[in-house]
Amino acid sequence: MSLVLTxxxxxxxxxxxxxxxxxxxxxxxxxxxxxxxxxxxKEVFSxxxxxxxxxxxxQGFYExxxxxxxxxxQFIPVKLExxxxxTFYLEHHVEALNEVALIKKATNLIVQQTIDATxxxxxxxxxxxxxxxxxxxxxxxKTGNAIAKPLLQGVFGSRVITNNxxxxxxxxxxxxxxxxxxxxxxxxxxxxxxxAKALKYGGDAVGGVIVxxxxxxxxxxxxxxxAIFTTYTNGLGVLSSQKFEKDFENGLFYxxxxxxxxxxxxxxxxxxxxxxxxxxxxxxxxxxxHLAHKGIDAYISYFKANNGILRNSHIGNLQDLINQIxxxxxxxxxxxxxxxxxxxxxxxxxLAKISAYYxxxxxxxxTLQYDFQQNNRKEYDVxxxxxxxxxxxxxxxxxxxxxxxxxxxxxxxKLIEFGIETAYQIHFxxxxxxVKRLIPDYNNLNFGTYLYGLKTLSPSxxxxxxxxxDWVQIKADKFYKTSRWTALGYNTDFSDFIVSxxxxxxxxxxxxxxxxxxxxxxxxxxxxxxxxxxxxxYIERAPNPAELFSEGLHHSxxxxxxxxxRMKKEKAQKLAVxxxxxxxxxxxxxxxxxxxxxxxxxLIPAGLEFTIRGAFPVWEYQQTNANFTGIDFKWTEYFTDxxxxxxxxxxxxxxxxxxxxxxxxxxxxxxxxxLSQSFKHIKGLSFQLRGDYxxxxxxxxxxxxxxxxxxxxxxxxxxxxxxxxxxxxxSLVEYQxxxxxxxxxxxxxSGENLTNLTYQNYLxxxxxxxxxxxxxLQLQFQINF
Amino acid sequence: MKKIISTLLxxxxxxxxxxxxxxDSPELIQEEEVITSVIVTLQSADNTVTLSSVDLDGDGPNExxxxxxxxxxxxxxxxxxxxxxxxxxxxxxxxxxxxxxEAEEHQVFYSFTAPINSVTTSDNxxxxxxxxxxxxxxxGAAGTAGFGITLRHEPKxxxxxxxxxxxxxxxxxxxxISVE
Numbered sequence: 027m028s029l030v031l032t033x034x035x036x037x038x039x040x041x042x043x044x045x046x047x048x049x050x051x052x053x054x055x056x057x058x059x060x061x062x063x064x065x066x067x068k069e070v071f072s073x074x075x076x077x078x079x080x081x082x083x084x085q086g087f088y089e090x091x092x093x094x095x096x097x098x099x100q101f102i103p104v105k106l107e108x109x110x111x112x113t114f115y116l117e118h119h120v121e122a123l124n125e126v127a128l129i130k131k132a133t134n135l136i137v138q139q140t141i142d143a144t145x146x147x148x149x150x151x152x153x154x155x156x157x158x159x160x161x162x163x164x165x166x167x168k169t170g171n172a173i174a175k176p177l178l179q180g181v182f183g184s185r186v187i188t189n190n191x192x193x194x195x196x197x198x199x200x201x202x203x204x205x206x207x208x209x210x211x212x213x214x215x216x217x218x219x220x221x222a223k224a225l226k227y228g229g230d231a232v233g234g235v236i237v238x239x240x241x242x243x244x245x246x247x248x249x250x251x252x253a254i255f256t257t258y259t260n261g262l263g264v265l266s267s268q269k270f271e272k273d274f275e276n277g278l279f280y281x282x283x284x285x286x287x288x289x290x291x292x293x294x295x296x297x298x299x300x301x302x303x304x305x306x307x308x309x310x311x312x313x314x315x316h317l318a319h320k321g322i323d324a325y326i327s328y329f330k331a332n333n334g335i336l337r338n339s340h341i342g343n344l345q346d347l348i349n350q351i352x353x354x355x356x357x358x359x360x361x362x363x364x365x366x367x368x369x370x371x372x373x374x375x376x377l378a379k380i381s382a383y384y385x386x387x388x389x390x391x392x393t394l395q396y397d398f399q400q401n402n403r404k405e406y407d408v409x410x411x412x413x414x415x416x417x418x419x420x421x422x423x424x425x426x427x428x429x430x431x432x433x434x435x436x437x438x439x440k441l442i443e444f445g446i447e448t449a450y451q452i453h454f455x456x457x458x459x460x461v462k463r464l465i466p467d468y469n470n471l472n473f474g475t476y477l478y479g480l481k482t483l484s485p486s487x488x489x490x491x492x493x494x495x496d497w498v499q500i501k502a503d504k505f506y507k508t509s510r511w512t513a514l515g516y517n518t519d520f521s522d523f524i525v526s527x528x529x530x531x532x533x534x535x536x537x538x539x540x541x542x543x544x545x546x547x548x549x550x551x552x553x554x555x556x557x558x559x560x561x562x563x564y565i566e567r568a569p570n571p572a573e574l575f576s577e578g579l580h581h582s583x584x585x586x587x588x589x590x591x592r593m594k595k596e597k598a599q600k601l602a603v604x605x606x607x608x609x610x611x612x613x614x615x616x617x618x619x620x621x622x623x624x625x626x627x628x629l630i631p632a633g634l635e636f637t638i639r640g641a642f643p644v645w646e647y648q649q650t651n652a653n654f655t656g657i658d659f660k661w662t663e664y665f666t667d668x669x670x671x672x673x674x675x676x677x678x679x680x681x682x683x684x685x686x687x688x689x690x691x692x693x694x695x696x697x698x699x700x701l702s703q704s705f706k707h708i709k710g711l712s713f714q715l716r717g718d719y720x721x722x723x724x725x726x727x728x729x730x731x732x733x734x735x736x737x738x739x740x741x742x743x744x745x746x747x748x749x750x751x752x753x754x755x756x757s758l759v760e761y762q763x764x765x766x767x768x769x770x771x772x773x774x775x776s777g778e779n780l781t782n783l784t785y786q787n788y789l790x791x792x793x794x795x796x797x798x799x800x801x802x803l804q805l806q807f808q809i810n811f
Numbered sequence: 812m813k814k815i816i817s818t819l820l821x822x823x824x825x826x827x828x829x830x831x832x833x834x835d836s837p838e839l840i841q842e843e844e845v846i847t848s849v850i851v852t853l854q855s856a857d858n859t860v861t862l863s864s865v866d867l868d869g870d871g872p873n874e875x876x877x878x879x880x881x882x883x884x885x886x887x888x889x890x891x892x893x894x895x896x897x898x899x900x901x902x903x904x905x906x907x908x909x910x911x912x913e914a915e916e917h918q919v920f921y922s923f924t925a926p927i928n929s930v931t932t933s934d935n936x937x938x939x940x941x942x943x944x945x946x947x948x949x950x951g952a953a954g955t956a957g958f959g960i961t962l963r964h965e966p967k968x969x970x971x972x973x974x975x976x977x978x979x980x981x982x983x984x985x986x987x988i989s990v991e
Contacts, residue, residue: 338977340979341979341980342963342964342978342979342980342981342983343980343983345980345983346979346980349974354974356975356977358967358977408964408965408979409844410844410906410909410913410964411909411912411913413844455837457837457838457840459840460840460842460843460844461840461842462840462842463837463840466837467837503836503837505837505839505840507868507869507871508868509868509871509872509873510868510871510872513871513872525836526836528839530867530868530899531839533836533837533839578870579870586870635870635872635874636866636874636875637866637869637870637875638846638847638848638849638864638866638869638875638982638983638984639980639981639982639983640980640983642870
């Protein structure tokens with residue numbers, strides 16, 4: 027649901043919106059419905075004929091909020107260019123609306139924390155995590171160009187939950203080089219849930235929850251097609267995305283979306299980057315039938331990606347890495363090809379869900395859901411001979427989820443929600459790889475239960491509170507190298523886990539369980555366009571499989587990574603304040619936060635080990651205490667009707683308190699400026715110019731000084747050295763052709779890194795091996811019919 | 812509606828029960844392509860010197876065990892060869908054969924300090940580029956020499972030396988040898 031409010035004009039404010047509110051169920055006028063303009067202090071009631079009138083409005087885009095004591099709340103975007111008359115249909119007890127829109131005002135999301143579908147149209151060729159950076163405070167942690175995962179206010183991985191269509195994504199999010207298995211083109215809209223309302227999505231979202239909106243019915247007979255063709259120069263990429271949506275008056279709806287993307291080797295000023303092509307396919311089918319008191323929803327989607335990984339980033343030992351970091355080894359210049367060779371990642375994800383709800387008269391709504399996910403991840407390394415055709419890592423994660431949620435929503439000024447959520451997971455690493463398993467076989471059982479409450483204290487004040495408890499049990503079957511088992515002291519601490527001894531390897535069956543408790547409160551204040559939300563939360567997170575079980579050599583990082591069976595749960599206390607101000611000509615958003623995480627699980631260098639390939643630093647998952655402090659800021663100003671200016675900035679500081687050191691991979695200070703120009707006399711034409719400045723990250727951990735016994739000298743491994751700051755220029759020209767009937771054409775021409783700058787991105791894990799991409803020009807053609 | 816709910820419930824229960832049936836022990840993996848041992852034989856008219864580095868636990872915590880059997884004679888010429896073995900499996904696997912089969916994608920590089928005077932590779936791949944499994948080593952006056960062996964997978968070929976070659980290091984071993 028789009029809650030993004032765009033106000034254009036303050037010059038001519040004599041327009042009116044008048045209309046009628048009708049009960050969709052029986053077609054009769056609804057009296058006493060509240061019709062308000064979101065963000066403005068304009069509110070009227072519909073009379074006994076269902077009619078209302080809102081006066082003194084300016085030209086521009088508005089979000090109209092309609093609610094009735096017996097119904098949900100509906101937000102309807104309206105573009106006001108002349109006096110407008112509209113009929114609104116409200117449904118008794120039909121939850122045709124966004125989950126968050128149901129709760130009257132508290133969930134009017136903070137402006138800068140949602141992205142609507144039209145924004146995604148512009149970002150279709152980017153990967154999902156990059157498209158999310160439109161939300162101030164989200165960065166991406168990248169592995170090359172194709173693989174990116176969201177970094178939310180400095181934290182990532184298992185600390186950031188993605189909820190897709192009401193299903194918690196289980197796509198091995200624990201890996202730094204594992205991107206969310208979501209195609210950008212399948213996304214309708216995104217919002218960021220923090221504070222009390224985040225807990226129902228999971229008790230362990232230390233960072234927050236990225237919520238992907240499910241499709242909702244529109245309750246009228248309609249069908250919509252959308253076809254988007256995109257082509258871009260860097261990598262000679264093509265992307266085709268098709269969407270079909272069908273709706274009926276009776277609440278039945280279905281649709282299909284499919285996309286295909288292919289690109290070859292990327293290039294920068296120096297030349298082509300070897301093996302950086304990619305191929306992605308996605309398909310999703312939503313279905314639902316929402317009647318007055320009951321309904322069902324179903325969704326099935328498939329995502330597949332084959333991502334090439336920069337060839338020279340696959341290295342053999344520490345010396346190779348040092349040579350690359352110091353640029354003593356020339357970066358090989360490839361040629362252009364669409365072929366993807368090893369090393370590469372081949373991942374796929376299936377998500378299927380079915381849910382049903384029933385609304386009990388004068389009580390509330392009960393929803394049941396079953397979901398299934400299967401995530402497959404094959405990683406191909408550069409291997410000898412025929413083994414090159416075999417993946418070095420072949421993991422399969424199946425998840426069955428079941429949830430039940432009850433929402434007591436009969437009272438206008440309060441809402442209570444409670445539910446249970448269970449998940450059962452089976453992880454299977456295929457032994458046919460012939461390579462020791464990175465993550466072992468395990469079964470995971472999770473049982474969670476939560477309670478959420480919202481109370482409207484006064485027209486301006488609202489309070490939300492939520493508590494949740496989870497029980498997690500992991501039963502693994504893992505082979506340890508006998509030498510490793512002994513070196514870690516497990517032979518004395520965990521001898522109970524031993525199943526059998528194979529001399530050089532030991533089969534163990536660790537069984538671990540964790541009980542976590544989380545609580546959150548959010549207090550909101552709303553007045554005349556000002557809105558202040560204060561969130562206070564305590565979150566506990568159980569360790570993930572990587573933190574517990576990792577054991578082995580990580581090629582692109584040239585390091586040995588070790589999990590620990592001794593991990594305890596992580597505990598985070600966060601205070602976040604979000605202030606936003608919306609007026610006719612400006613919006614303003616500032617959000618400071620402080621996140622104190624005790625027993626924070628982090629990979630920390632812990633010595634050096636020697637193998638026949640040479641010396642490797644050992645990185646162990648250890649627990650420390652951490653402070654994450656930051657501010658996100660965004661400001662939009664309408665200088666004239668046609669010219670909009672936006673400025674955004676984010677700062678985050680992260681400190682490892684035990685080692686008194688900054689953490690690696692923390693986003694540097696960044697700021698962007700954007701000018702958007704539209705033209706009164708050329709309707710449909712708009713132009714954007716954007717400049718991004720990323721500062722140098724000055725707060726990095728100390729580099730490792732490594733004694734090399736073979737050369738008998740100490741060497742500095744400058745793994746944390748941050749690259750210099752850089753300025754990137756990008757632009758977009760869009761023309762929306764005049765609509766003919768329901769058919770509309772849109773044409774977009776955009777460019778990134780227009781100056782073809784040579785730079786390195788601190789948040790790219792492959793920055794040692796190549797510079798970032800050069801200029802990219804993109805042409806996009808869209809037909810809606 | 813009740814029907815839907817009960818169907819849903821029984822479906823999820825069924826699937827959960829099905830998936831619980833997973834108590835088989837996982838298969839033991841004996842990694843075949845690991846190089847655990849590097850063995851260098853240096854042969855002159857007068858004597859034979861054998862160098863070995865053995866690390867049976869691969870990327871485990873145990874360090875490789877280095878051994879040098881014999882002494883190099885001063886001012887002598889040795890014919891050398893290197894072998895790469897996987898001794899963590901039985902019977903042991905000779906990785907040298909795979910390196911030979913993929914000679915175009917491999918190269919062995921040598922580094923040395925005085926009194927080793929020179930190391931010259933004496934075998935080539937099918938493209939006529941050096942492979943380096945066989946070499947000739949000459950010594951100068953008496954002393955203690957450093958001798959290093961690096962096996963690179965997929966280096967740039969031909970190249971002007973190890974730094975130019977790039978690729979991926981599969982083996983990096985250094986020995987200290989006495990020359991008398």
